Amino acid sequence: MNAPIAAMTKLMPPESRRVHILKQLERKLLWLSAWMIHNANHIRPNRDGLKVGGHQASCASCISIMAALYLEVARPQDRIAVKPHAGPVFHAMNYLFGRQTREKMEGLRKFGGIQPYPSRVKDGAEVDFSTGSVGLGVAMTSFSALMADYTRLHGLGRTDLPPGRHIAICGDAELDEGNIYEALLEGWKHDVRNVWWIVDYNRQSLDSVVPDRLFGRIEGLFRDMGWNCVTIKYGRKLEAAFAREGGDKLRTWIDDCPNSLYSALTFQGGAAWRAALLSDLGRSNARAIIDELNDEELGALMTNLGGHDIETVIEALRTADADGDQPTCFIAYTIKGMGLPFAGHKDNHSGLMSKEQMEQFRHDMGIRPGHEWDLFEGLDISEAELRAFLAEVPFGTPLTPQGRLLSAPAVHVPATLPTPKTAGRKMSTQGGFGDILAEIGRGQGDLKDLAAHIMTTSPDVTVSTNLGPWVNRRGIFDRHTRNDVFRDSKLASAQRWGMSPKGQHIELGIAEQNLFLLLGAAGLAPGMSGARVLPIGTVYDPFVNRGLDALLYACYQDARFLLVSTPSGLTLAPEGGQHQSVNTPLIGMAADRLASFEPAHVDELGILMRHALDFMQQPDGSAVWLRLSTRTLQQHERALDPAAVIAGAHWVVPPSPGARIALAYQGPVAPEAEEAFAVLREEEPGAGLLAVTSPDRLHAGWLAAMRARRGGDRGAMSWIETLLAPLARDAAIVSVLDGHPAPHAWFGSVRGQRVVPLGPDRFGQSGDIPDLYREFGLDADAVLDACAQAMLGG
Numbered sequence: 001m002n003a004p005i006a007a008m009t010k011l012m013p014p015e016s017r018r019v020h021i022l023k024q025l026e027r028k029l030l031w032l033s034a035w036m037i038h039n040a041n042h043i044r045p046n047r048d049g050l051k052v053g054g055h056q057a058s059c060a061s062c063i064s065i066m067a068a069l070y071l072e073v074a075r076p077q078d079r080i081a082v083k084p085h086a087g088p089v090f091h092a093m094n095y096l097f098g099r100q101t102r103e104k105m106e107g108l109r110k111f112g113g114i115q116p117y118p119s120r121v122k123d124g125a126e127v128d129f130s131t132g133s134v135g136l137g138v139a140m141t142s143f144s145a146l147m148a149d150y151t152r153l154h155g156l157g158r159t160d161l162p163p164g165r166h167i168a169i170c171g172d173a174e175l176d177e178g179n180i181y182e183a184l185l186e187g188w189k190h191d192v193r194n195v196w197w198i199v200d201y202n203r204q205s206l207d208s209v210v211p212d213r214l215f216g217r218i219e220g221l222f223r224d225m226g227w228n229c230v231t232i233k234y235g236r237k238l239e240a241a242f243a244r245e246g247g248d249k250l251r252t253w254i255d256d257c258p259n260s261l262y263s264a265l266t267f268q269g270g271a272a273w274r275a276a277l278l279s280d281l282g283r284s285n286a287r288a289i290i291d292e293l294n295d296e297e298l299g300a301l302m303t304n305l306g307g308h309d310i311e312t313v314i315e316a317l318r319t320a321d322a323d324g325d326q327p328t329c330f331i332a333y334t335i336k337g338m339g340l341p342f343a344g345h346k347d348n349h350s351g352l353m354s355k356e357q358m359e360q361f362r363h364d365m366g367i368r369p370g371h372e373w374d375l376f377e378g379l380d381i382s383e384a385e386l387r388a389f390l391a392e393v394p395f396g397t398p399l400t401p402q403g404r405l406l407s408a409p410a411v412h413v414p415a416t417l418p419t420p421k422t423a424g425r426k427m428s429t430q431g432g433f434g435d436i437l438a439e440i441g442r443g444q445g446d447l448k449d450l451a452a453h454i455m456t457t458s459p460d461v462t463v464s465t466n467l468g469p470w471v472n473r474r475g476i477f478d479r480h481t482r483n484d485v486f487r488d489s490k491l492a493s494a495q496r497w498g499m500s501p502k503g504q505h506i507e508l509g510i511a512e513q514n515l516f517l518l519l520g521a522a523g524l525a526p527g528m529s530g531a532r533v534l535p536i537g538t539v540y541d542p543f544v545n546r547g548l549d550a551l552l553y554a555c556y557q558d559a560r561f562l563l564v565s566t567p568s569g570l571t572l573a574p575e576g577g578q579h580q581s582v583n584t585p586l587i588g589m590a591a592d593r594l595a596s597f598e599p600a601h602v603d604e605l606g607i608l609m610r611h612a613l614d615f616m617q618q619p620d621g622s623a624v625w626l627r628l629s630t631r632t633l634q635q636h637e638r639a640l641d642p643a644a645v646i647a648g649a650h651w652v653v654p655p656s657p658g659a660r661i662a663l664a665y666q667g668p669v670a671p672e673a674e675e676a677f678a679v680l681r682e683e684e685p686g687a688g689l690l691a692v693t694s695p696d697r698l699h700a701g702w703l704a705a706m707r708a709r710r711g712g713d714r715g716a717m718s719w720i721e722t723l724l725a726p727l728a729r730d731a732a733i734v735s736v737l738d739g740h741p742a743p744h745a746w747f748g749s750v751r752g753q754r755v756v757p758l759g760p761d762r763f764g765q766s767g768d769i770p771d772l773y774r775e776f777g778l779d780a781d782a783v784l785d786a787c788a789q790a791m792l793g794g
């Protein structure tokens with residue numbers, strides 16, 4: 001550093017010195033984020049000719065917001081979701097704190113490098129929330145705040161750590177996502193607190209500049225939902241200009257300036273600003289403010305928005321911090337691409353600086369070639385002073401000696417769960433689920449601890465998915481105790497819905513995305529709060545589709561929970577229409593970090609519920625999904641091998657060696673399969689009957705075995721291969737499920753056998769089960785026809 005400048009700046013009073021250092025660090029963050037993307041696109045060898053990509057403009061837009069938050073206001077216990085396209089700024093910030101490596105940053109968007117969008121699982125413990133599918137990370141903070149209250153009020157987790165805020169830095173276009181408003185409404189119902197959303201209001205999305213006056217509407221929405229709303233519109237330079245004579249006219253001019261014109265002028269620079277301003281204000285007393293500035297200064301003044309003025313941002317955040325725990329939305333006006341050559345250009349979302357532009361930028365930033373990654377390059381402060389500053393940043397202190405990712409010991413799950421006595425009875429899997437959970441809810445003996453850690457939730461289908469008996473025992477969660485008026489008035493109801501901080505069920509409104517966001521937040525409780533929560537969420541099976549992106553988002557973050565979707569398929573017959581689900585078994589197979597099952601009988605269900613509660617706690621486990629039904633089936637007295645049920649299938653009637661046919665069923669169509677099987681056996685005494693509990697697990701096991709064999713482990717064998725081994729090489733398999741038939745179609749590839757898979761590929765008819773099973777080819781006749789077809793090779 002230039003010695004006289006250093007001496008001069010050191011003489012500044014402490015507060016201005018502090019601001020000076022912050023501004024230097026903003027430069028560093030701007031440089032590193034842009035360079036990281038440039039390096040990935042223009043410096044690293046490119047093997048496939050594909051554009052690597054990155055979002056330099058999105059990063060530039062939120063530099064001051066992130067610097068203010070991370071370097072001044074945030075505390076280690078705060079949990080922060082960073083808008084997806086600012087991932088590089090986030091990584092650069094961690095680089096400042098010594099929590100990110102140069103190698104990783106050089107590998108941005110490369111295999112094994114850091115992800116384009118912050119990822120909990122892939123980028124490591126510094127990432128509190130993954131982001132990428134816009135809107136979800138923002139809403140997630142509201143649910144994680146709710147969970148933080150839940151775990152604290154239940155005495156779960158780290159009581160030694162102070163409560164933090166749950167903060168989202170979000171793009172303005174994220175507020176177009178409907179899930180944001182669903183979450184706002186739900187948050188209001190639950191009186192969430194300690195949530196901050198800081199909107200990077202650059203008035204640009206991907207394609208274009210957003211309409212004017214939109215924010216008046218959005219601000220109103222936040223206020224209506226009980227949020228505090230703070231607009232950070234202008235920076236200090238502009239405020240000072242407004243305070244001068246004629247300044248009011250300048251303010252009115254900017255306030256009235258359409259977003260697209262403001263963006264275009266920003267891109268064009270000082271001369272364009274002057275022309276536009278003089279044409280409107282040239283004859284007014286605002287002219288003096290304009291005339292005394294050269295073009296560069298005028299451009300700087302006109303783009304001095306609040307979101308780029310770190311002092312203004314810090315002041316706004318600190319004021320809200322002092323105001324308490326009310327949810328707060330900050331609307332920070334910014335310019336997309338601020339400080340970069342394409343600032344304000346409407347097409348800049350995916351724009352990358354050219355090599356020439358980057359060269360100029362490097363020069364302007366005072367970075368010598370070969371020193372691009374050096375932390376202290378190009379700054380007018382000494383390394384020692386910078387290090388001393390960073391050492392004092394509150395967020396720079398690790399949350400715990402182990403870092404930000406907390407953990408919680410596993411809760412013991414007894415070897416068997418209290419499964420209802422079913423001998424000689426008819427029962428549905430949904431009924432069995434409710435009964436088992438209600439028994440756990442008694443909290444007797446070795447179930448006490450397990451019961452205390454379970455948290456249930458449902459989007460307004462608590463009663464109709466059979467969570468009622470559990471809720472009656474464990475109560476509804478609310479930060480405030482609220483009596484059940486019906487109960488107090490002695491009005492008859494099967495539901496006892498008193499609410500208290502000790503309740504263990506979180507009742508949600510209908511929005512399914514909220515269910516999955518809450519399951520996601522609850523499923524991350526060990527890492528976030530050091531609390532073991534065993535979340536169980538229920539939903540109607542078809543409406544998994546409604547929340548699907550949020551479900552996949554929860555799994556992508558490796559959240560651990562049990563999803564119970566019921567009722568499902570055509571089997572909920574008279575409901576018809578969109579209540580019938582056809583595609584969900586396929587989703588269960590294709591979703592990563594989600595093990596899905598569909599038991600037919602309650603003994604299988606008991607095994608799978610036990611497995612789920614255990615598996616979701618294992619380091620190499622995952623979330624679990626059970627697809628259930630309201631159809632009551634005759635239950636069997638039998639001894640099951642739990643390992644087979646968990647691995648995905650078991651022989652109800654094992655085939656004879658060399659058998660020419662087997663019948664496989666999944667879920668509530670078991671009686672039709674059994675009926676057809678009885679007839680089939682008269683012709684084919686060696687035939688086998690297979691109960692499939694999880695095409696997902698069978699398929700995953702098969703893929704794994706094939707991979708292992710390709711890798712040299714010649715003896716690797718999957719469960720489906722073992723199961724099908726007794727059948728003749730040219731045997732036929734007829735399969736049936738109440739869902740799209742594709743999840744079974746691959747059985748034929750395992751050993752080259754013929755499969756006739758049955759299952760609806762259409763939906764939408766009301767009717768009773770006999771009608772619908774006949775119409776969609778699931779009844780015993782259809783199964784027998786398929787057997788004949790399969791045997792004949794048709």
Ligand SMILES: Cc1ncc(C[n+]2csc(CCOP(=O)(O)OP(=O)(O)O)c2C)c(N)n1
Pocket residue numbers: 055057058061083085132133134170171172173174175200202204205206207336349
């Ligand atoms: C659910 C979803 N839809 C679409 C996209 C593609 N996309 C990525 S960024 C973006 C616009 C983002 O604009 P904004 O949130 O304002 O961010 P910024 O201007 O700060 O880059 C879109 C449409 C996405 N990532 N996720």
Ligand SMILES: [Mg+2]
Pocket residue numbers: 171172173200201202203204205
């Ligand atoms: Mg934007």
